Amino acid sequence: MAQESWKKEAEETGVHTPEAPILCVNNCGFFGSRMTENMCSKCYRDTVKAKTVATVVEKKPLASLSSTPLVTEVTDGGSGSVADGKQVMEEDTPKPPSNRCLSCRKKVGLTGFKCRCGGTFCSMHRYADSHKCTFDYKQVGREQIAKQNPLVKADKITKI
Template sequence: REKEETDLKAPETRSRCSPLPISSHPHIAVSRSMDIPDLDVSGGSETRISSASSAEKPDLESLVEKHAGSKRPREEATRCSGSGCRKRVGLIGFRCRCGDLFCSEHRYSDRHDCNYDYKKAGREAISKENPVIKACKLVKI
């Protein structure tokens, strides 16, 4: 039984000095770049490290700015938008196709003043799914 368990375990291929995979999340990437100490003492490699980190900083800053600007105001996201209800919805809110957040009572389009055109969206979806096919013209003899 012990032999079976050891066969199922994945072998460790990483050494202590191997770099960690780069994260796509900007906050993690920023913290990783700040936490890594310079281990190499030679002058040539330090200049390489500093030039690489200076090249990465503008990219990280722009990513942080993008994510910071995309946040919505907190009150809009936690209150129902329908007909003066203003009920707190929290995590159980329903987002309508018109883009607003509603409580369970106002989530249907007939319960709030929804400005989303369902007929137009349906027509566009059908026209995209079923393109018009025209037959070739026949030459009369």
């Protein structure tokens, strides 16, 4: 009875299960599926990895071309003479975030405190006065107050 109802549901929904299992197209002996392009999971993973490596190799020459120095010509607006100016574009490699205190060089790991001056500090040097902070907190506070409290001027009243 249950098998007949399953057959009816399959006919109504249009979802059919395959009659026989599909062998991997690479003939490795395992079974594949339609989702993995009729390959087993291992062969599919290897082909996906090979495709991603191929795309990285194709993109790499483009990146190496952009790191070459650029030569530009600078023109003066008034005299019209051309001066050869060379600009060397230095590629700034992003440094990994430091995991040491800038004052005592102690390893801080995930518990490091970021300061507004840009450094990472341990629990002993996290306060501005303990690590000789160069950030001007007073000026930032003044600017913030000035921005939040605009000057309000009333209209002048004419005296009679």
